[in-house]
Amino acid sequence: MLSARFCHRSPPRWPWIAVSYRHYRCLHTSLDSARRYRILFLGRDEFSCEILKALHTAQDVWESISVGTNPDTKHGPSPLRTVAQSFSIPVHFIPPSKPEFRHWTLPAPFHAEPSLSSSSPPADHVLITASFGRILTAAQLDCFAPDHRLNVHGSVLPSLRGPAPIQHAILSGAPTTGVSIARMLKKGIDKGPVWATSQVPVREDATFTSLRDELADHGGKLLVQVLRNMLAGTAAATPQPPISPTQHARAITTADSILDFSTMTADDIVILHRAIGHQRALTTWLPLGTRLQLHDPTALSSLHPQLSSELTLSDNPGALVYCKPARSLFIRCARGTVLAVPRVKKERRSMLEAREFWNGVIQNPRIFVDGEVRLVRMGEEMW
Numbered sequence: 001m002l003s004a005r006f007c008h009r010s011p012p013r014w015p016w017i018a019v020s021y022r023h024y025r026c027l028h029t030s031l032d033s034a035r036r037y038r039i040l041f042l043g044r045d046e047f048s049c050e051i052l053k054a055l056h057t058a059q060d061v062w063e064s065i066s067v068g069t070n071p072d073t074k075h076g077p078s079p080l081r082t083v084a085q086s087f088s089i090p091v092h093f094i095p096p097s098k099p100e101f102r103h104w105t106l107p108a109p110f111h112a113e114p115s116l117s118s119s120s121p122p123a124d125h126v127l128i129t130a131s132f133g134r135i136l137t138a139a140q141l142d143c144f145a146p147d148h149r150l151n152v153h154g155s156v157l158p159s160l161r162g163p164a165p166i167q168h169a170i171l172s173g174a175p176t177t178g179v180s181i182a183r184m185l186k187k188g189i190d191k192g193p194v195w196a197t198s199q200v201p202v203r204e205d206a207t208f209t210s211l212r213d214e215l216a217d218h219g220g221k222l223l224v225q226v227l228r229n230m231l232a233g234t235a236a237a238t239p240q241p242p243i244s245p246t247q248h249a250r251a252i253t254t255a256d257s258i259l260d261f262s263t264m265t266a267d268d269i270v271i272l273h274r275a276i277g278h279q280r281a282l283t284t285w286l287p288l289g290t291r292l293q294l295h296d297p298t299a300l301s302s303l304h305p306q307l308s309s310e311l312t313l314s315d316n317p318g319a320l321v322y323c324k325p326a327r328s329l330f331i332r333c334a335r336g337t338v339l340a341v342p343r344v345k346k347e348r349r350s351m352l353e354a355r356e357f358w359n360g361v362i363q364n365p366r367i368f369v370d371g372e373v374r375l376v377r378m379g380e381e382m383w
Contacts, residue, residue, distance in 0.1 A: 048130040054220025161190035162249035170275035193237030261317035266299035266337035291347040322358035
C-alpha cells in the first residue's frame, strides 16, 4: 500500500447542474479515456526501467508509448532499451553529448509544431522523464502542454532536489525519503509544482540499489495514479515551498570517493560505500603512490573477537594489517574504529582477495614504515 499524498480538484458546486460529483467524475473519466495518452518516456537506468514496467502494465492510461534513451555503450546495451524492446515499444536514441542533445528533435509525433488552427500542443501528448540525466530545452518542453510534462523524482520534493537524491538520502542518515511526481519547468530544475508524493522509510542497511528499487516501485505506482487522476480530471499540482541550498542533492564526483582515515570513522566509510559504491569505488593510496580501491567494507565493533591483543594494529589512522580468521584487511580509522575489507583492487589490476593482496604487500619492504603499512591520501607524505 502506497503512503501517498495526492492533490485533487474540487467537485463542481454550481446548483443549476443536476449531477452528483460521483457522476461528474465518471463522465469526465469516460470522456477522456476515449483518448488515452500518447506518451514519450525518457530515461536511462534501472530506476527508469521499473517506472516504465509499471506504466506499460497500466494500459488504461496510454494509447501508445515511445522511449528515448542513451545509445548502447561498449559495456552493454542501454537498460531502458532492453526493457522497452521486450514490450515491443519503439526506442529512439538521444545524441550522446549534452551539446548535441540541446538540438535533438523529438521523435514523431511529438516533434510536430502546433497547427495554425491551434496554439496548444495536442492534449493527449504526455512527456515523462525518470532518472533521465539530461536537461530538456524550452523548445523541447514546448511540444507538450505544461501540465503534461511529468518527472518522477527520487525524493519528497522540495527536499533533495538535484541529480543524486537517493545517494544523499543515505549519506544524510535520513529516516525517510520518498518519490514525487512533479511538473517540469522551463527554468528551475526539480522546482515545478508537485502532483503527488509517497514517503518511503530508509532502512539502516539500505544501499543505493536497494533503496533505488524500492523508490522505483513506489514511483511507478504513483505515476500511474497521477495519470489516471489526470484522465479523470481530478488531478491538481501544489507549488513547492522554498528550500535552503543545503537540501540540494548535487552530483556525486570522484572526490566523494576519496577516503581520509584521520577524519572518517569506519561507520562513515561503510555509509559512504552503501550510498555511492555502485558508481564510485572507495579509494585510498599505498605509500608508493599506488591507487587502491576498497570493496565491500564493514565496520568492526571494538568488542569483535578478532580485535585481540594477538592482532597488532597501530593506532595511526590508515594503519593496515591482514586478519587471517576474518579473511580481511583491518584498517584503523578515526576515533579508534576499525574497518574490515575483504577485497581490494589496484589501479589497472584485477580484483584481489585480501589474502592475495597482503601476500604481495609483505614482499615489498619499501611499503613498510616503522614496521607497519599505512594507507595515505594522495600527496600525503609518509616519510
